[in-house]
Amino acid sequence: xxxxxxxxxxxxxxxxxxxxxxxxxxxxxxxxxxxxxxxxxxxxxxxxxxxxxxxxxxxxxxxxxxxxxxxxxxxxxxxxxxxxxxxxxxxxxxxxxxxxxxxxxxxxxxxxxxxxxxxxxxxxxxxxxxxxxxxxxxxxxxxxxxxxxxxxxxxxxxxxxxxxxxxxxxxxxxxxxxxxxxxxxxxxxxxxxxxxxxxxxxxxxxxxxxxxxxxxxxxxxxxxxxxxxxxxxxxxxxxxxxxxxxxxxxxx
Ligand code: PEP
Numbered sequence: 001x002x003x004x005x006x007x008x009x010x011x012x013x014x015x016x017x018x019x020x021x022x023x024x025x026x027x028x029x030x031x032x033x034x035x036x037x038x039x040x041x042x043x044x045x046x047x048x049x050x051x052x053x054x055x056x057x058x059x060x061x062x063x064x065x066x067x068x069x070x071x072x073x074x075x076x077x078x079x080x081x082x083x084x085x086x087x088x089x090x091x092x093x094x095x096x097x098x099x100x101x102x103x104x105x106x107x108x109x110x111x112x113x114x115x116x117x118x119x120x121x122x123x124x125x126x127x128x129x130x131x132x133x134x135x136x137x138x139x140x141x142x143x144x145x146x147x148x149x150x151x152x153x154x155x156x157x158x159x160x161x162x163x164x165x166x167x168x169x170x171x172x173x174x175x176x177x178x179x180x181x182x183x184x185x186x187x188x189x190x191x192x193x194x195x196x197x198x199x200x201x202x203x204x205x206x207x208x209x210x211x212x213x214x215x216x217x218x219x220x221x222x223x224x225x226x227x228x229x230x231x232x233x234x235x236x237x238x239x240x241x242x243x244x245x246x247x248x249x250x251x252x
Pocket of ligand 1: 175
């Protein structure tokens, strides 16, 4: 089955309002009409509206970096699915390693948010990945399987078209160290087998599995050329229009 590549930029807690809109405009100029690859950017929440305006009419979709599982109420600092949709978001990143390991989110907490986001029509990018010590201890598969099984608990096969999985080994995020194409491919193939067990072959074949972890223009083609790597979630290199565009072109 041929899957359409999906490349998304996670801007994390970076940019000012002016920088965010300038970056979005530069991306529209460089890759805004690309249609061979699905594209999204996930700016800081306070800049979503400005970035939405800058992306208007282009093929670059907007995503949030997080969302909460309640509709409204006394949840200081949180954002609802309706709020993200209201400002034009199509996607939301959930379970990013920085939220797992810096903020302390559990698989169960992430699962509630995955469930809510899907129920309310957002497309979910569910991030999973092992720590360096877990890889060194030979626990990569075990960790990733548990993150996916709990993260997707209750999610039906019919909803899986709305889920992208991003495999992001934590030791490769923001470190400049990239998993080798073989290392990444091995885990991606394991994830696809897991999806076949949890759902069926057609769900496993159709699910987009992105790689994330120090992806840059110079390593993107080899990573994206692996049979089970269907795109990239890009952090640092997503903050420079030329680099993000270079990664997208490497996938075309
Ligand atoms: C990420 O934040 O999801 C990420 C992969 O970051 P970087 O590309 O900087 O490693």
